Amino acid sequence: MRHLSLSSRQLGVIAIGLALAGGTVACGPKNGADAKANDGAPHKGGTLYVLNNQPQTNFDPARLYTTGGGNIPGLIYRTLTTRTRANGAAGNKVAPDLATDTGEPSKNATVWTYHLKDGLKYQDGTAITTADIKYDIERSFAPELSGGAPYLRDWLVGAADYQGPYKDPKGLSAIETPDAKTIVFHLNKPEGDFPLLATQTSFAPVPKAKDTGAKYADHPVSSGPYEVVSNENNGEHLVLKRNPEWSAASDSQRKAYPDTIDVQSGLDQAVINQRLSAGVGKDADAVTTDTNLGPAELAKISGDKSLASRVGTGHFGYTDYLAFNPKVKPFDNIKVREAIAYAINRTTVVNAQGGSSLNDPATTFLPTQAAFGYTPYDPFPAGTTGDPAKAKELLKEAGYPHGLTISLTHDTDKGGEQGPEVATAIQEALKLAGITVKLDGEEHNAYEDKVHTVKSEPGAFLAGWGADWPSGGPFLGPIFDGRQIVTDGANFNNAQLNDPAVNSEIDAINKITDLKTAAARWGALDKKIGAQALTVPLYHPVYKRLFGKDIKNVVISDWTGVLDVAQVAVK
């Protein structure tokens, strides 16, 4: 399984790395009075509180599954490359972090070389070396340190069966460290996206002498602007303080304004939003990295200007769609799939998920961001509310002049992206086209099992997809690459499409190291696949999140869709 197919909430959590923390830390002067006195520009000092729902479990760079280095993890772990900390689309670019550049490719993008910047140090003052980065990557292969992203096992030469440095101290021969500041990766296939992968936390340095195995998460050795003071209950409450050895001169991305960051998790989402909107006491200095505003909360806030000004809007690359399995009748007939695509009413679907502020209607599988290769297209134009007449026509051509009955599998989690509200909206829209939809609601885990297992995959179901980095490759590959059909595990290629033309185009694009050129090709491929109506894209979720009254310098990149903790100031 290569990808996570999680709800965006879960993905956000993993991607962004989160936290825990809450309000018990006493350090850091309270800043109410002087915050008001200053000029509105961000200043150093104070304590930032992060109020989250999901804990930052297994806070070990080998075990974290992050995109762009994560949000909270990125405060402790610097990686070879990282995401650009900028608003919107500019934040979708990859930037050098520990390395001097984003990587030098050679041999058709199968060999990638990085050099470290000068003067990089851990929190204890010792020098960071490329051997330490290699060591952490090797740790991420150890079964006792599970949880990290699986890409390197597939990509590195001879790494498929590697069991980590504890069992196999010889290490990975695919990674060379000719000197303390150089590291070379040998891949078994061309991967133009390698610089984007190198943002993940497994590319952080871990000094071998300080490695405590599974306990490393409690007291990791920091390479970033903060160090861990305490980590309670496996990431439920993290307290971070400034790392004196970190130098802004070597880090162009992180601002690190607060002196202390207190991350409390395990909070109810309604409570988080309530506390942030009230902003009493230290909650004025609080943010959340995993809790969105729900429809009702948005309805309440939209009438309140001062609250509305404290809402950050983010566009994480994610698509929710109706998936077909053409191996199940009548979805083997493209005209039936097209008829459904025409009949879908995206307005009711979007409203069911909280309306137009929380969702953008989708007609493309790729998210609407240039980094993914977004190419606008709509193979079955039906306006914003669907075209049931056209759908009926197609059904007649398909041999169903009197309509037909289909089953739609969905998650029974209320309010979820694959939940009953969306399914019911689709049911009602298809009714107008003469299609009777029987809803097959399954409890969350049963639903996940059913739709991602080849043998039990239903003919039509709700699904969602987000990529581990902003590029067309991790977005289209797992869904449409025939070689990524997983017959004995979690499969995400819902159509079980194994089209040699698509497969070879994916290979060809992976060789391209110029991300812009590659993006254009991904967009074209998306358009080509879209015409086959194997999915009906429904909407791209939009994140709306509150932040505290005294929070300054809010930066929300399209890479994460969430405010960047490393940029926020409370003074």
Add this chain to the structure above:
Amino acid sequence: MTVETLSALDGAAGGAAAPPAGARQIWRRLRVQRAALAGGVVIVLLVLVALAAPLFAAVEGQDTTTYHSGLLNSAAGAVPYGSFGGVSAQHWLGIEPGTGRDLFARLVYGARTSLGVAIGATVLQVLIGSAFGLAAGLGNRFADGLLSRITDVFVTLPALVFAIALLAVVPSGFPRPVLLALVLGLISWGSIAKIVRVQVLAQKSLDYVAASRLAGSSTWRTARRELLPSLVAPVLTYAAILLPSNITSEAGLSFLGIGVNPPTSSWGQMLSTASTWYQADSAYVLLPAALLFATVLAFTVFADGIRVALDPRAASRLRVGTKRRERVAAVPAGAAADTAAVAVPDAASDDEDGTA
């Protein structure tokens, strides 16, 4: 309230002669209790609304499933435009946030689900409970022991948790309202079985039952001819208490998302969807909540009225003027009939503990 009601009954009955028998007697005792009558009227209205739901929706000109996207402020979380949740001449009680479906139509159709499931479950509970209670009361020591232990198991089951588990394992194709009635009915019949058993044990030793047996009646015939008629009062009373608790159970299960499937409406399911909207669209929350409250209150008050009307103690008290009143008061727990009557409220409070 029992004490006051009883005194009221005394007053109303005045020095009337021997109590009339059967339905007339019950009606006379019921009609003096205004709260119970009001509850009864509300119940009749609700049943009518549920039966004529399509008619009501047609008069309004709406149905339960049509989406009205144009009436929603999509940019503000898809909340209805207008006041009181989008009340208008077309939508008498407003529309549902997120979909724009008509709330009046969904409420009147929801009455079908809520009342239908509750009545079905109650009937099932009465049937199973009476059968178990009767068999235990009439059976030999072994049968009584076995059946009573089985009953104990069902009384002590955490009903809600068990219902959730049962509902989760049944395939989604099974008709959901029927399933809900079945699950509720099959789980919560223990208290009624206990009441029936106690009644049967008490009646069994009375002379008229012994006479029937001596006359050669079979056990079944004795049960049917002599015992069952005397069980009507306690069973009816308890059924009237079970019904509102079944309404709330259905609402609770629907609230937890394991009740009826969408797009079928039920009050509990509406309350569940509405719960996050209490600040942004309070009308949406108040409608199903108020209806549930009114319905459960009506049934409860009515049930209390029935209980008073059927209570043998009330009957004995009504024998004023026969000079038996003083004697009865002097020997409070004397007659077997009194013991049996006491068992009713006791068992009822057991059940409240079990389902709370």
